[in-house]
Amino acid sequence: MNNKITGFVGSVLMLTVLTVNAQSLFNPATEAKITALIKKMTLDEKVGMLHANSSFTSGGVKRLGIPEMVTSDGPHGVRIEHGRGWTPLKNVNDAGTYLPTGNALAATWNPKLGYDFGAVLGSEAKFRGKDVILGPGINIIRSPLNGRNFEYQSEDPYLISQMAVGYIKGVQAQGVSASLKHFAANNEEVDRGTVNVEMSERALREIYLPGFEAAVKIGQVNTVMGAYNKFRGQYATENKYLINDILKGEWGFKGLVMSDWGAVHNTMEALENGTDLEMGSDIGTPPLKYDQFFMGDTVIALVKSGKVPVALVDDKVRRILRVMFKTNMIAAKRTPGAYNTKAHQQTALKVAEEGIVLLKNEDNVLPLAKSKIKSIAIIGQNANRENAMGGGSSQVKAKYEITPLQGIKNLVGGGISVQYAQGYKIARNQQADDTLIQEAVNIASKTDAAIIFCGWTHGYDYSKWDDNAYDAEGVDKPDMNMPFGQNELIKAVLKANPKTIIVLMGGGPIDVREWVGESKAIIEGWYPGMEGGTALAKIIFGEVNPSGKLPMTFPKKLEDSPAHKLGEFPGVNGTVHYKDDIFVGYRYFDTYNVEPQFPFGHGLSYTSFSYQNAVKKVTGDKQVSYSIDIKNTGKKDGAQVVQVYVEPINPLVSRPRKELKAFEKVFLKAGETKTVKFILNKDAFSYYDEKKKAWVADKGQYLIAVGNSSKDIQASGEVVF
Known part of the structure; x- marks a missing residue:
């Protein structure tokens, strides 16, 4: 790794830790080929490339050798296989590598791992026949309540830029396109499809855009996905200022801008304001009539009537073809990808090991010494709960997933007695369960060590937006309070065993004031992927020295968060005003002398x-x-x-x-x-x-x-x- 890391350059961040050069989308020889192809295409064929023709594909032109473009969700793993519809397919090879989520990757503070992370995604996407992987997600973590914070990376634009560029280069080095999302200001989920975001130009430029700019200019990302929300009164996906003026104008982006699924609302605004590819609008009753999309037959009629110049359509087709040529989709052979290899699993493990954060370690409670322990109590449903299929569209079918309980059992072998107690029950509005708490207290008081795995949970049932979803697409958390009666459990177990280790799982900050002063050892485990249980066990027992750092501030209480103290979340009457302005995260806490629970960049080690x-x-x-x-x-x-x-x-x-x-x-x-x-x-x-x-x-x-x-x-x- 090169020691030289520069600051902002023209408001762009220069990444010098990676030596892999990104290939430009614009190539004169390729442009000539694209021009020749476009001349051979009919208007119907051109417009057919501007919208979806199945759940995850857009149209091609078979007679000219232009294939469909196949996309897949996958910020941290290639999504389960849907084929051309929305019903998951059975008996297909779609169980792959489940990497730690975006916030865990950012917590490594290691751009080289960002590249390795992206390379796994690109290779596995290519193996599965995908052309575009829908990630990374790099929206600023503005509020602790955003249900999709686990996919995003940080509250800080510099850290995001460094990690996102590595991720994008890793994906695209495999000959697969990354899709940078969600452009821009998608910082809440519950009303994402309608909310209008109002912020100052300074906040936009200093906080919310630098990551995107670095990804475009330094990462040379092939595709950008528009956001659902409105920005200053106009939908982000068809927003003239964001897309035409900034992205394609100031930054010179030559790739394609695609909509999120169903994010296009107006044909003329989409055409004129930079949308190149419309995905996922649910028009009509199934089967969906894809030619009736906003960028479907209506565009043909507008061109024929002279209301829309064919050159506008040609520019969009050109951008799509640029991506196809760059990724060897046309007249070239792709190298084969690899799926769920041992090397990919090791990358998942390495990211988890470097991303897990040691928050507190009084009296050197950690690491535990196997030689001094004969029995251990493992407490909490999160210790035995798999997370790969949670979170909404980022769900991944993992080949396997090592839970924390299994990871500890695997590490200690038969030499230490491992006892498990559920401790709490995961269900919406679930209160403390005295019977489960007492069971946990009993084993904690009789064993040599105790560990509680607690915190947030993913939702499972994507079709119903699972009632247990706290970290998931389409929902925001109601507050920062620890659910399911976990506070009562933790206090009772700490009383029985003051050296109990607390491991927080989930997408970010949680209110721990009720017991943080009594606890001696706290770990932030995030959603650590398929090898997460292995990584947690190795850190707890000292086989790995923790080196993760918080990529966001953990406030003591929700009211301390600047989005809630100074601004609005989720908004009022359909509009959210970013009154917190440039004072996001630690910028607010440090400037206004508000003491956080754990500060940005914090993370302890077993050495000094x-x-x-x-x-x-x-x-x-x-x-x-x-x-x-x-x-x-x-x-x-x-x-x-x-x-x-x-x-x-x-x-x-x-x-x-x-x-x-x-x-x-x-x-x-x-x-x-x-x-x-x-x-x-x-x-x-x-x-x-x-x-x-x-x-x-x-x-x-x-x-x-x-x-x-x-x-x-x-x-x-x-x-x-």
Whole structure:
């Protein structure tokens, strides 16, 4: 991994940790071939390529050798097979690799793993005959309640950009297109199809767009998926400002913009404002009449009447063909993919190991020593619950899934007695179950160690939006309160065994105030994929030293979250105003001195690290070079994420107290020291000036703060820029 990680460049983030060069969509020789193909196509054939012709395919032109384009959901695994309809097929080979979810990937803070993660998806999608994998999802985690936070990655645009570029390059290196989603401002689920998002231009540019811009300009993503919501009064998928002016205009995106399923609402707006491919609108009674889509026969009639120029249609066809040529769908042979290989499973394990976060570890309760334990109590339904088929459209049929209970049993073998108690019952509005709690207390008090697996749950039944869905598409959480009577369970077990380890599972923050002060060891496990139970067991017993860092702030209570304290969620009368503006996540907590439960970037280790010999220098080309020595001062090998924040001193405009502008994950043997180097370009010091419609870096003093989280700064120094 290269030590050099730059800051914003023209509001784009330069990723230098990966050496794989992204192939451009625009190639003069290919453009000539595309032009020749378009000239041979009838109007009907052209329009047939602009809309779906089954649940997950869009039309091709068989006589010209243009195939259908086959898509599949899959932010963290290729979706179960639906064929051409919506009913899952039986007796097909669609059980593959179930990777950890997006927030777990982001918690690794390791862009190289982002690439490996994407490569698994691309390879498995190619094996399954898919041309486009519908991911990554990179919408900002604005509120803890968003039901789809588990698919997204972070509250911070810099971290998102670094991880998303790696993911996209990994997918597309396999000859399969990634589909970046959801463009833009899809930050809530319950009313996603109707809500109108109002935010400042500065918030749009500084918070909500940088990840998309990096994915387009640096990642060279092939396709972008529009969002369901409205943006400033116009649906995002057919939004002139977002798509024509910014995405295709300012950023020069040459690929195709596809709708989310059913996100097109108006033929003329879709045609004129940048939508290239309409997917999934449910028009008519089954079987669906695909030629009646907004971008179907109506377009043919509009062109023939002279109301729409054929050149507009040709541009959309050209964009689709660019993607097809780049991914060897036309007149070229694809290499075969691979499905659920041992190497893919190892990637799933590695991401889980590096993404799991040790939140608290008083008195060195962790790691557990197998040599000192004869019996262990495993408590909680989440310990024995599979998650692969949860979450809505991101459901994955896993070849297998190691639950936490099974992972611990596999690791300890027969030498330690493992006792299990359900502890709570997962069901909507379920209260504490005294019988289940007492069973858990009994085994916790009689065993040498106890672990409670608790937190959120995925929904299962996609067709009914499962009543148990807390982390799922189409729903938002009602609050941050721990459901199913889990607080009562945890307090009772902690009283019986004060050293009980708490493992939180799910898509993000949960209110733990009732017992966090009494607990000595807390782990954030996310939805850690098919090898998640293995990874958790290895961390709990010290075979892996935890190195995950929180990619979002965990507030103490919902009212502390800026979307709820300053802004609105989910909105009022069909509109949500982002009054929290640029103060999202830690930008708010640090600026307004609100103490979080666990800060952004936080994560503990079983070893310790020191920071020494910081050297900073401002060069003539308006760059700050920065180096610092990091030493593993403990007795275990481990990894630390060195985080670099920029803090303006006496800024001329309102700005967050500090912002993440660089990071590197450093792996160190016990006693080892490495020098980490960063370069911060002018853009790392910039903000978006709405009046000038440009990025501005004011002259003045800035603090370069380096540490283990946004709150745990280990070294700092001023520079005059």
